[in-house]
Amino acid sequence: MPELLDAPALCSTCSPPLPDNPPPSEPALQCPDCDERAFCEDCGEQATETHETVNDGVLCTACTRRWSECEYCARYTTTGEATVGGDIVCDTCHLDHYWRCSDCRLLSRYLRSVDSGDEVCRDCQSHYRECSDCDYLTTSDDYCSSCYRDRRDDYIHDYSYKPDPYFHGQGPVFLGLELEIKTLGRSLQACAEIAADHLGDLGYLKEDGSIGYGGGFEIVTHPMSYEWAIAEFPWNMLRELRIRGAYVDDHVGIHVHVSRAGFDSPAHVYRWMKFFYRNETQAVRLARRRSDDWASFTSETRADIAKFAKGERFGHGRYQAINVNPEDTFEVRIFASSLHSQQVQAALAFIAASVEYTRTLTAGDVARRRGWEWTVFVTWVRAHRIYLPLLAEMETLQCAS
Incomplete structure (x- = not known):
């Protein structure tokens, strides 16, 4: 029995001895490292390895499978929208860094202007031609509407x-x-x-x-x-x-x-x-x-x-x-x-x-x-x-x- 009283108290999460050798009457105590671990926003359990969410919370690794990682900020979200690359972007990053393609309706960080007033992503550019005189895309043979009018007025x-x-x-x-x-x-x-x-x-x-x-x-x-x-x-x-x-x-x-x-x-x-x-x-x-x-x-x-x-x-x-x-x-x-x-x-x-x-x-x-x-x-x-x-x-x- 004396030997048990002299046994070191262990961390209830990671098992190493607790500092300051507290009495075994408090077995649920944790070491300082484990005590700072956050609780998973999804399952409620403490997360050994954490992943940040768009709500400034954390997820455990197992729960990330049920969430989507934003391709821009790498935080996890349950909402968001699809991008042209097949990934998801969270609502905040969508508003600040993405625009919607007029053709495929997916979100993209880079769009090209079409002479019709639309803007299209890189994947949808293949449906158009580049204007021979400027950077606009067009459905015509050679020139966008503006350059076409300029050239037309030459004649x-x-x-x-x-x-x-x-x-x-x-x-x-x-x-x-x-x-x-x-x-x-x-x-x-x-x-x-x-x-x-x-x-x-x-x-x-x-x-x-x-x-x-x-x-x-x-x-x-x-x-x-x-x-x-x-x-x-x-x-x-x-x-x-x-x-x-x-x-x-x-x-x-x-x-x-x-x-x-x-x-x-x-x-x-x-x-x-x-x-x-x-x-x-x-x-x-x-x-x-x-x-x-x-x-x-x-x-x-x-x-x-x-x-x-x-x-x-x-x-x-x-x-x-x-x-x-x-x-x-x-x-x-x-x-x-x-x-x-x-x-x-x-x-x-x-x-x-x-x-x-x-x-x-x-x-x-x-x-x-x-x-x-x-x-x-x-x-x-x-x-x-x-x-x-x-x-x-x-x-x-x-x-x-």
């Missing part, structure tokens, strides 16, 4: 753009072509580059309200003589534009400006406009459309031809078959747009031919030789081979008689 001017005219060929009659086209999606940039490269100093590209912003453009040429246009205009450009995705529909047209200076006199202007309006049916067929909204044949305009021939420029608006508003030209607006050479050439040819046909038309021609009639004009066109594109289109559209 397509706003509607008010109007440089000084540069004349091509020999007058006195000069024609200016305005060809409205549309494009598919992001082919606008490629089509604009094609058109600008082919045109060179012959013309330029503009926005137009009938096309709509970003959906196409208007090809505008400087003044050309008809002969020069047929020989020198880059006609193969139209085919290349078609291949690249340009197209036309009922909302776009061809406008042809003819120089006022190309007419001999007010009487010549009168004869030309009179011939034009008297043959409305055939002109509309040749134009491949009737557009009362954009190129109207009105009885009011027809009644005022004499005033317009003498220089009156206003009264019925510009959306007439022949717009008399421009100071230096008459604008013929009747034609449907086209990306086929014969149809565009025929539009130019019709204006040039009608001006020349009416230049020498006399009262005797009208009275005795039916000079106002379309069939007589067609006969005249057949005799002037320079207008073959017009004759070919007339035959195609069955208005050559």
Whole structure:
């Protein structure tokens, strides 16, 4: 019995003797090291090895299996959200250090901006292309929306753009072509580059309200003589534009400006406009459309031809078959747009031919030789081979008689 009284008191947790040799009547005493050990937040037992939780508590090693370790702060949590790496981030670290991917909706510390305004994680970047000019991601072929607009503006001017005219060929009659086209999606940039490269100093590209912003453009040429246009205009450009995705529909047209200076006199202007309006049916067929909204044949305009021939420029608006508003030209607006050479050439040819046909038309021609009639004009066109594109289109559209 004396030996038991002399036995050292042991720590109830780790077993080594307790310091100061307390009496064995207090067997639950612990050594200082064990006395400082915390209790597990999950099971309530003292933890030999502790793991910190987001609530500033501790877990024993066994209980960590039921919790999730935050990938950022390495503390344990029972909530949190998944990250792109497949781990969990606690709520506090989520708010301070993570952002949600717009595509996969998982959390990530690193996101890339997309030109749509979204932000995506590294795993989702593979669904996009990098803009060729900046760090943004894009779903387009080459450029983000911002850089695309900047590059587009290098080629397509706003509607008010109007440089000084540069004349091509020999007058006195000069024609200016305005060809409205549309494009598919992001082919606008490629089509604009094609058109600008082919045109060179012959013309330029503009926005137009009938096309709509970003959906196409208007090809505008400087003044050309008809002969020069047929020989020198880059006609193969139209085919290349078609291949690249340009197209036309009922909302776009061809406008042809003819120089006022190309007419001999007010009487010549009168004869030309009179011939034009008297043959409305055939002109509309040749134009491949009737557009009362954009190129109207009105009885009011027809009644005022004499005033317009003498220089009156206003009264019925510009959306007439022949717009008399421009100071230096008459604008013929009747034609449907086209990306086929014969149809565009025929539009130019019709204006040039009608001006020349009416230049020498006399009262005797009208009275005795039916000079106002379309069939007589067609006969005249057949005799002037320079207008073959017009004759070919007339035959195609069955208005050559």
